[in-house]
Amino acid sequence: MLKTTVYLPEELEVRLDAEAAATGVSKAELIRRGITMLLDSSPRPRTARTLPVFDSGRPLTAEAMDDVLYEHIKERAARR
Template sequence: MIKTTVYLPAELEVRLDAEASATGTSKAELIRQAIAQLLDNSTRPRNARSLPVFNSGRQRSAETMDEEIYDHIKQQSARR
């Protein structure tokens, strides 16, 4: 989990304390639940499309690709 700080007005802090005491749930858990509910019920358009995946059929390491790019640049420079 990632820690974050939230500033609450005194009235909300009192209400949150009361809810936590009444339900036996920590304030942090109540805040997480409220945020999850807000995001789950959001009507904001979601990006449902996934990114395209390309498989060239060849597996090359980053070092191999770097060498190929370097060689290509070297060949292009030699032609000038």
């Protein structure tokens, strides 16, 4: 898991503390559940965009493919 800092209004923090105490579920778990519910109900499509297909005419090693993908991502990021 990755650690993220979230700033909450005092009222929400009090409610979160009360829910955690009442249910015996950690605040972190309650926050994760809330984020999951929000994202699961989002109208945005969940499918990831497909990665580009590269055809160099010769098979690439995994390391070489990583290098090609890295360069492609770096070029796209530079255009933004």
